[in-house]
Amino acid sequence: VSRRKEKDEL
């Protein structure tokens, strides 16, 4: 889940 949040790049 933490990875989902971190994925702020396009």
Added chain:
Amino acid sequence: MNVFRLLGDISHLLAIIILLLKIWKTRSCAGISGRSQVLFAVVYTARYLDLFTSYISAYNSIMKLVFLAASYGTIYLMFIKFKASYDHNHDTFRIEFLILPCVLLSLLINHEFSPLEILWTFSIYLESVAILPQLFMVSKTGEAESITSHYLFALGSYRALYILNWIYRYYAESHYDVIAIVAGIVQTVLYCDFFYLYITKGIYGQ
């Protein structure tokens, strides 16, 4: 967000707009690889599925929608509206040789074995090689219209700027993603030959 990533996203957006304008204005997709455009649509579809599950920011969501709409719009223009101008004979790169290895690699090397994460990893790997059919087509025809070379320059620059963004984030936020970085370097290296030609001679016409 940092200036490198912002410039990278702008460069990416510019590339997509240049391509759409080229096809729309000239009413022709001569010199453009439809196969690469299909790969890009697959890349954005696999990567932006989280559009519905996790909200990052308005910017993030809007840009994802724009990239998805533009890539499907380009495919519509190429394969339906201006189908007659699509250059089948020179757009022959076997994309199954790109998709299958990316599927396998994303199942073997990923951060987490979950559907969204595997799809994201697949999209990262596929994006790094998605331009190959286009570069192959340019090498086969031996030239590219100036507008097409500007498109490729903007598209190649976007991931090069993302590399600067990753360096910045490593030092400023001690955040890094090995998969994205390695794939991004591969992607940018693939453009090197084109960058050299674009900068030294402007490959159109020769």
